[in-house]
Amino acid sequence: MYVKQISVFIENTPGRLASFTKLLGDNKIDLVSLSVADTTNFGILRGIVADYERAVQLISENGYTVKLTDVLAVKVPDTPGGLAHVLEVLAENNIVVEYLYSFVRSAGNHALIIFRVDQLEEAEKVLEKAGVQMLSQQEVRGL
């Protein structure tokens, strides 16, 4: 149960991020989750959108470099220690978390967190076994 994440290359120049988000806005594409990794020269905007196929087409047609990556959208109990539990399960199984970021919206008493891991299948397996819930692409579309 993976979710498609879009990653877009954004140069570190004033206005670049603004014009990119405007492009999405003008085309009614809603980022349900977003994070920006920045370096001195460039940033990588990562996000989850409901209709990623349309988003990728629009973004690349407008001259941006975009890449799709499978990530896990994990439902984490919105209580102290909730996230720690998920991370412990992954750590016990030697799975490396490259990065994680949370959804803008939450689902009831759960926080929604995106996990990018080095071993996707393995991570899904061990989390399921530990009783951790994950969202499907279909569920993301319904958000």
Place this chain on the structure above:
Amino acid sequence: METMPREQLRAVQDERLRDVVRRCYENVPFYRDKMQKLGITPKDIRGVCDIELLPFTDKQDLRDNYPFGMFAVPNSEIVRIHASSGTTGKPTVAGYTSGDIDRWAELMARALYCANVGKNDVVQVAYGYGLFTGGLGAHYGAERVGASTIPISGGNTVRQLMLMEDFGSTTLMCTPSYALNIAEAVEKEGIDLKRLKLKSGIFGAEPWTEEMRKHIEEKLGIDALNVYGLSEVMGPGVSMECMAKNGMHIWEDHFLPEVIGEDGKSLPYGQQGDLTFTTLTKHGMPLIRYRTHDLCTLTDEPCACGRTHVRMGRIMGRSDDMLIIRGVNVFPSQIEHALMQVEGVSPQYHIVVDRQGNLDTVEVQVEMKPEMMSDTVKDMEALSAKLHASIAAHALVNAKVKLCQPGTLPRTDGKAKRVTDKRKL
């Protein structure tokens, strides 16, 4: 030799030209083929008056005959091999016989005499030693005049200053930009010029201006003279300025210079064109009408110093796209080649050359392609590092790599603009 009347000098050139043409024809298949295609044999060349009958040689020809195809002697006669960067991937090779090395030292010694350097001098050679001809070329010349020669090579300015003071260097040999660096370090460290014995500097391997000369001369309290050369033709010492500081004397008994116009015709003195050399006395790798692609003018007007050899003006630019970065020749095609070595990399690039302080900086901007994209910073930084390493390996420059959004690099009339040189020379 240096003050020989021009008619006598011409007679020497005539004889030596006949000799080099014969040697090329007999020993270098490349030249024999070219001359046969033109329907000429060495007998058709009576002297300098027939120079225009002979074919040109270009850097591409050296590349096509890489590595040793241009040598005119068996490899057993070659005692040294130098190389400079070529236009793509492979370097441009130059081979020297022991006689060539001896003549090179002699001509470099002439250059040093132009700066009044002799056996009582201490010469600090801060050109790079290695495949680049600068270091060893300067070194042999300095030893030939009997000067105490310090092979310190380039870099480590603090050490340069220490030895300059402690060893009492009287002459500095390096690139003009490095000389500026040293001059400014002297100022910054608050070194009193009275503690230094420096009186002259012989600077070359990259273009510079009269303003830079004044600047260096004032800061170091020396005479700063311009030296010219290129590894294909010999190395430093092909021509050298005298104390009149009014153009570089080309050692015409060894190199026959021409200035070629856009139509491929030899231009009269005074007109600017592509500087071209025929090596008259080189045995390892003689070259006929080698196009340097350096743009300049020649003059045979008498010089105040009494030397009769023609003088070339400052290099006004290039007739090709070669860049000189910290004394290293760099072609955009080399950078392109280096980028293409990394899988999935876009051929859309832009080279920005600038000068920070006195040192040239290079930024290579590369447009992103989907194949280059990753969602992790780690991968993207690894890609930048790979590109940086490839450029260092293939083009021998330390460039900053900047990844850019597609479509953001400058284009003129749809054609990519490859180079922006912000250095003001």
